[in-house]
Amino acid sequence: MNDPRALGLAAADADVAARVAATVRAEIRALAAYSVAKAEGMIKLDAMENPYALPADVRERLASALAEVPINRYPDGGADSVKRLLHFRTTLR
Numbered sequence: 001m002n003d004p005r006a007l008g009l010a011a012a013d014a015d016v017a018a019r020v021a022a023t024v025r026a027e028i029r030a031l032a033a034y035s036v037a038k039a040e041g042m043i044k045l046d047a048m049e050n051p052y053a054l055p056a057d058v059r060e061r062l063a064s065a066l067a068e069v070p071i072n073r074y075p076d077g078g079a080d081s082v083k084r085l086l087h088f089r090t091t092l093r
Contacts, residue, residue, distance in 0.1 A: 020029065043051050
């Protein structure tokens with residue numbers, strides 16, 4: 001869909017490199033990917049992973065709650081509803 005080759009706009013590698021150099025800061029371009037160690041047969045506590053499946057009742061409750069969330073929409077960018085709730089709760093004290 002966004003592939004310039006689909007429109008016959010093939011760019012030369014040098015043009016792409018120049019565009020990236022002009023757009024992306026040097027320290028970002030200098031970053032390198034890190035390798036991820038294989039974890040087969042291990043529990044990786046450093047990766048925030050849980051090797052165990054959620055219990056069925058928890059999966060059902062999550063599915064029920066998520067079915068009511070409009071995940072096809074962007075959230076409230078200004079967090080206005082959260083601010084209202086927090087303000088309301090602090091005024092109750």
